[in-house]
Amino acid sequence: MEAPNLQCVEHMVVFKINKDKNGSDADADCYEINARDYFVPTRDKWLLLTADYSxxxxxxxxxxxxxxxxxxxxSKPHGDVFTMIASRWTGCPEDSVGSDERDQTKxxxxxxxxxxxANTLAEQLGCSPAEAGEKIQSFKSSFPGVASWLHEVVAHCHEKGYVKTLKGRKRFLSKIKFGNMKEKSKAERQAVNSICQGSAADIIKIAMINIYSVIAEGVVPVYSSSLADMFNMLKGRCRMLLQVHDELVLEVDPSVINEAASLLRMSMENAALLLVPLHVKLKVGRKWGSMEPFQEDEL
Known part of the structure; x- marks a missing residue:
């Protein structure tokens, strides 16, 4: 990879060192390192705190x-999402859904x-294209609202030539109207994906603005005004370092780690009002590659 940015840093990197002068792999030593372990807070004793949308x-x-x-x-507060979806889709009780069925559903x-x-999905599921097509239709029958929306998105994009994200940003897909068959098919796939991925980007950017307002400017969002005193403690003791897709990375003074975690969770889960709740998973640690689930009661 040439000139990688921090969003491209892999968790595990495998490389070989050849002992043979001729470069043969037969007598090579294989090493595996977690590249993210080399990223640590800029200040001694501070911790990294991450939050990732679920x-x-x-x-x-x-x-x-x-x-x-x-x-x-x-909207259910507990339970594994994909196990529940698999149960609803197949009609089997949740406790009878195995890990393979859950993985295939995901x-x-x-x-x-x-x-x-169907062809691409068949490769993902390890089945024939015909079976993959049947699974797609079966899933859409179980969730008819999804099937209708997918059709409406493509039809709207054909008519207007663009799709819009949650906050109104447009992505123009002109090939859906003027491209050849292959280009039109690609644009149809991009239409649905662009709405969801683009809206996810909208939401995390809103969360970032709200978090920065608190830790850099001391401005507390309206939805957390009752916690103003607690969040005011974070100014100068917490920094936002990085966004990686649906994840934010902060570095925090350990003495205010609970307050920073509360701010992170509240800002991200309240960044947009949807018909379903937003959830984040928090992790903490000294090394970016060796984070542990955040347990507030333990700190």
Missing amino acids: QIELRLMAHFSKDSSLIELL RLVYGILYGMG
């Missing part, structure tokens, strides 16, 4: 499609979200 694109699909079944499942859901056809 299934934000799926939640946005539920919001836009207004599918009642998907909204119901994603691949199917994101395959539909990313506009995969």
Whole structure:
């Protein structure tokens, strides 16, 4: 990879050192390192704190499609989302859904979200294109609101030539009207994906603005005004370092780690009002590659 940025830093990197002068791999030593372990806070004793949205694109699909079944499942406070979806889709009890069925359901859901056809999805699921096509149709029958929304998005894009994100940003896809068959198919896939991914970008940018307002300017958002005194402690003791897709990375003085975690969770989960709740997972640690789940009671 040439000139990688921080969004491209991999978790694990495998490389070989050849002992053979001729460059043969037969006598090579293999090493594995976590490249992210080399990223640490800029200040001694400070901690890294991260928050990652859980299934934000799926939640946005539920919001836009207004599918009642998907909204119901994603609004439940407990339970594994993809296990619940698999149960609803197949009609099997949740406790009978195995890890393989859950994994296949997750691949199917994101395959539909990313506009995969039967052939591509078949490769993901390890089945024939015909079977993949049947799974797609079966899933859409179980979640008819999703099926209708997917059709409406493509039809609207054909008519207008663009799609809009949650906050009104437009992505123009002219090839959907004027391209050849291959280009039109690609644009149709991009239409759905652009709405969900673009809206996820809208939401995390709003969260970043709100977090920065607190830790750099001392301006507390309206939804957390009752916590103003607590959040005022963060100024100068917390810094936002990085956004990686649906994740934010902060460095924090350990003495205010609970307050920073509260700000991070509140800002991200309240960045947009959807028909389903937004959830984030928090992690903490000294090394970016070795973060542990954040446990407020332990600090």
